[in-house]
Amino acid sequence: MTKEQLAEIRNYLLTKKLPIDVLMEVNDHFISQMMELQKEGQTFEEAFTITKNTWRKDLKPYWSGGLDIEDKSDLMRRIRRESFRSIFSKAALFGLLLTGMMYVSMAFLSENQFLYLMIVAYIVFVFGPVLFYFMNRKDFALEKKYSNYVLTEYQMYVFTFISFPIVSLQFLLRMNDISSYWYSTFHSEIRYDINRSVVIAFGCFLLYSASIFIFLSQRRYLRQIQKVKPFLKYLKQG
Numbered sequence: 001m002t003k004e005q006l007a008e009i010r011n012y013l014l015t016k017k018l019p020i021d022v023l024m025e026v027n028d029h030f031i032s033q034m035m036e037l038q039k040e041g042q043t044f045e046e047a048f049t050i051t052k053n054t055w056r057k058d059l060k061p062y063w064s065g066g067l068d069i070e071d072k073s074d075l076m077r078r079i080r081r082e083s084f085r086s087i088f089s090k091a092a093l094f095g096l097l098l099t100g101m102m103y104v105s106m107a108f109l110s111e112n113q114f115l116y117l118m119i120v121a122y123i124v125f126v127f128g129p130v131l132f133y134f135m136n137r138k139d140f141a142l143e144k145k146y147s148n149y150v151l152t153e154y155q156m157y158v159f160t161f162i163s164f165p166i167v168s169l170q171f172l173l174r175m176n177d178i179s180s181y182w183y184s185t186f187h188s189e190i191r192y193d194i195n196r197s198v199v200i201a202f203g204c205f206l207l208y209s210a211s212i213f214i215f216l217s218q219r220r221y222l223r224q225i226q227k228v229k230p231f232l233k234y235l236k237q238g
Helices: 003-014 020-039 044-059 074-105 111-135 155-162 169-173 175-187 194-234
Strands: none
Touching (some): 003 020, 020 044, 020 194, 044 074, 074 111, 155 194, 169 175, 175 194
């Protein structure tokens, strides 16, 4: 194919408002299918029309009638659902394991030591994604540099770390009471409110899981952005 023909395919796909990492994969499929059709004797225009019709349903954005009012194609709904499930399941698993480890640690630590562990865990999991962002700020800044496009599906998750310290501030302000109550529930023979203990454990689980979810999203963003970089020359900064 000529440069002009490749540009025509690329420009057509850019009108579909796909994340650029997804667009690159679809672009490869388009070229592969069209080359096969051309081997069978189809002209470029004929092969292009056939391929567009083949992908029409997958690439056509529409409102599905749910709470999400954004028009999305079937392809993007599948990709978004699969990417979210993949990250969420891992984050929830690690969050559960970490909460369990915190619970078990109460058997070996004094009350003060457990408080220090809670504070350290809070700092690591709340400010870890913030530090990771600044360590890779040049790559994360590409999202703003090319604000007219979605560079990768994962960028919708990676910047939630900005509000994370604010949202979890109440947890830090009550850390001493939370730690003391949870520790007392584990060690004391006195009957404490088990419901409150469950709420504390669930709060820790949410904190750890949310942090890991953001971190995994950041890692996947960086992985995908390396694939996207060669394509940036075709995009307009904005």
